[in-house]
Amino acid sequence: MPRVTPWLEQTWRWFGPNDPVPLQFIRQAGATGVVTALHHISNGKVWPVEDIRRRKEAIEGAGLRWSVVESVPVHEDIKRAKSDAERYLANYTQSLRHLAACGIKIVCYNFMPLDWTRTNLAWVLPDGAETLRFDAVDAAVFDLHILKRAGAEASHSPEVRAMAARRQEQLSTEQRDGLTRTILLGLPGTVDDLTLDEFRAALGQYQSIDSARLRENHAAFLRHVVPVAEECGLSLCLHPDDPPFSIFGLPRIAGTSDDLDAILAAVDSSANGITFCTGSLGAHPANDLPAIFRRIGHRVHFLHLRNVRREADGSFYEAEHLGGSTDMAAVMLAVIEELDRRAVMGNSTSLPMRPDHGHRMLGDLNQSFYPGYSAIGRLKGLAELRGLELGIRHLLKSK
Numbered sequence: 286m287p288r289v290t291p292w293l294e295q296t297w298r299w300f301g302p303n304d305p306v307p308l309q310f311i312r313q314a315g316a317t318g319v320v321t322a323l324h325h326i327s328n329g330k331v332w333p334v335e336d337i338r339r340r341k342e343a344i345e346g347a348g349l350r351w352s353v354v355e356s357v358p359v360h361e362d363i364k365r366a367k368s369d370a371e372r373y374l375a376n377y378t379q380s381l382r383h384l385a386a387c388g389i390k391i392v393c394y395n396f397m398p399l400d401w402t403r404t405n406l407a408w409v410l411p412d413g414a415e416t417l418r419f420d421a422v423d424a425a426v427f428d429l430h431i432l433k434r435a436g437a438e439a440s441h442s443p444e445v446r447a448m449a450a451r452r453q454e455q456l457s458t459e460q461r462d463g464l465t466r467t468i469l470l471g472l473p474g475t476v477d478d479l480t481l482d483e484f485r486a487a488l489g490q491y492q493s494i495d496s497a498r499l500r501e502n503h504a505a506f507l508r509h510v511v512p513v514a515e516e517c518g519l520s521l522c523l524h525p526d527d528p529p530f531s532i533f534g535l536p537r538i539a540g541t542s543d544d545l546d547a548i549l550a551a552v553d554s555s556a557n558g559i560t561f562c563t564g565s566l567g568a569h570p571a572n573d574l575p576a577i578f579r580r581i582g583h584r585v586h587f588l589h590l591r592n593v594r595r596e597a598d599g600s601f602y603e604a605e606h607l608g609g610s611t612d613m614a615a616v617m618l619a620v621i622e623e624l625d626r627r628a629v630m631g632n633s634t635s636l637p638m639r640p641d642h643g644h645r646m647l648g649d650l651n652q653s654f655y656p657g658y659s660a661i662g663r664l665k666g667l668a669e670l671r672g673l674e675l676g677i678r679h680l681l682k683s684k
Contacts, residue, residue: 437533528568
């Protein structure tokens with residue numbers, strides 16, 4: 286029989302029963318898989334089998350599949366290798382065993398201190414849609430003039446420091462407060478909203494941890510959890526840092542091609558894989574995404590397909606899925622080639638993909654959503670990515 290190259294599995298992130306986008310809408314969008322987590326369980330605690338089964342039954346009852354867990358959060362004490370890290374590691378591996386027992390086999394996670402950051406959650410595009418933005422000057426305003434972090438000057442170029450000094454003089458109290466709230470925003474299943482003093486204290490916990498130390502702590506985490514994943518038939522996949530460079534003095538270990546190589550080499554197992562996020566990696570100008578994927582695609586277990594538009598000072602914003610700084614067609618071609626390679630090797634398993642971070646647009650402008658997770662913007666992105674895959678496959682078939 287001729288080999289059949291699997292198509293990408295189209296999935297959709299869902300934040301559970303409180304998500305303004307219900308499961309029925311996800312089916313209408315054309316997705317067949319759901320990417321979710323038990324966001325009501327605090328970081329570091331074991332995910333009970335009963336809760337996992339209840340969530341899985343709800344998804345399957347809507348005619349969908351729980352394809353990927355995103356995420357089982359890694360407790361900050363594991364990242365910092367604190368004295369109670371062993372307890373949290375034991376809880377983490379127990380959650381992995383429970384997920385595997387329920388038939389869920391792909392687990393996305395990240396090792397970012399304090400998770401991802403933006404400076405504007407509703408930046409208005411020329412067409413009136415709203416998007417997420419990381420503005421390097423606004424980040425410097427917060428770092429230098431609001432947070433007043435010791436040593437912050439060394440983290441910003443003289444040009445950015447000068448622009449930040451001018452901008453902070455022009456900000457109203459309301460604008461300063463809005464910037465602060467945005468940066469301190471907590472996300473479901475990661476951290477709670479922080480006060481400024483709590484954020485300073487959290488940063489202080491990383492004061493003695495540089496990127497080399499954090500990389501060692503991540504390798505220790507992998508040595509502990511990967512054998513459990515292998516035993517259970519799980520695929521772990523690390524999400525890259527977002528932004529893929531240091532902010533507020535925090536260390537970063539997963540932002541560049543070399544970083545990903547080091548992570549995969551730390552524990553050489555197929556269970557130690559990568560979530561290939563074209564947005565996070567695309568925010569770093571040195572990253573050649575198609576080339577990176579062609580080199581590590583065999584260890585990629587999950588795809589986040591989104592696009593960002595980079596700016597010269599390090600700022601970026603979430604662009605249209607096919608219209609940012611990353612050549613999404615070239616990435617999709619590399620993905621299809623990897624799926625074909627897997628088919629040749631006898632692996633016909635599909636690779637889950639989700640459209641990440643959509644614009645807030647049309648009727649969604651009148652509704653509230655988790656930042657980046659409106660319905661219509663992601664629907665548009667999924668349709669574009671679906672068409673891109675179809676078009677490339679048609680061209681390859683006609684050759």
